[in-house]
Amino acid sequence: MGERVLRGSRLGTTSYETDRNTDLAPRREVIFDCPEGHETRMPMALDAEVPASWECRTCGAPAVQRDVEAPAAKVGKQARTHWDMLLERRSIDDLEDVLNERLAELHPAPKSRKSA
Numbered sequence: 282m283g284e285r286v287l288r289g290s291r292l293g294t295t296s297y298e299t300d301r302n303t304d305l306a307p308r309r310e311v312i313f314d315c316p317e318g319h320e321t322r323m324p325m326a327l328d329a330e331v332p333a334s335w336e337c338r339t340c341g342a343p344a345v346q347r348d349v350e351a352p353a354a355k356v357g358k359q360a361r362t363h364w365d366m367l368l369e370r371r372s373i374d375d376l377e378d379v380l381n382e383r384l385a386e387l388h389p390a391p392k393s394r395k396s397a
């Protein structure tokens with residue numbers, strides 16, 4: 282007889298604890314800047330995937346997440362590779378010279394090698 286009362290109160294306690302855990306999920310504020318200079322702040326869960334752009338709350342224009350590369354540069358243009366950066370510092374001719382130098386070190390020319 283007393284068992285039924287016990288079961289009922291346990292159910293209530295369990296659901297209450299679940300609600301509390303949800304509220305305690307870590308959050309952070311993500312700021313989006315629209316082209317008009319408006320600022321849109323959105324609280325996001327720490328582990329949530331933050332979209333690169335968000336509709337501006339003030340004017341509705343696509344706002345870009347602050348402190349992040351512009352989405353156009355991310356999607357339209359590929360990230361610079363090591364090769365791209367290398368080409369900014371050296372010409373192909375320079376690289377040919379460096380390559381030949383390295384090849385000569387690794388594989389000495391036959392004339393400098395003594396034939397046995």
Ligand SMILES: [Zn+2]
Nearest residue numbers: 315319337340
């Ligand atoms: Zn705006």
